Amino acid sequence: MPICIECRAPVKTLYTSYSKADDRALGKGVRLTQCPRCKRFADKYIEHDFVVIFIDLVLIKPQVYRHLLFNKLGLEDDRFHVNVPPSYPPPTH
Numbered sequence: 711m712p713i714c715i716e717c718r719a720p721v722k723t724l725y726t727s728y729s730k731a732d733d734r735a736l737g738k739g740v741r742l743t744q745c746p747r748c749k750r751f752a753d754k755y756i757e758h759d760f761v762v763i764f765i766d767l768v769l770i771k772p773q774v775y776r777h778l779l780f781n782k783l784g785l786e787d788d789r790f791h792v793n794v795p796p797s798y799p800p801p802t803h
């Protein structure tokens with residue numbers, strides 16, 4: 711389960727998509743979830759691009775590490791899933 715990056719409370723979803731996704735006047739059709747505990751956005755980095763995330767990584771903001779570690783790597787079973795590509799060419803011995 712994803713967490714709120716501000717207060718670490720578990721939240722069911724980080725955002726909801728709504729039907730007018732094609733209407734550019736209304737934005738991307740995604741609404742960020744408000745944390746039920748701290749009332750801030752559960753994960754504002756969902757909408758930020760990589761440059762902003764990278765800058766906050768350099769500034770060592772704990773929220774951006776929670777975003778990456780818990781909400782990007784951690785999936786629904788609360789375990790880390792890191793894709794390690796198979797080595798190529800395969801070892802010969």
Ligand SMILES: [Zn+2]
Binds near residue numbers: 717719
């Ligand atoms: Zn919160």
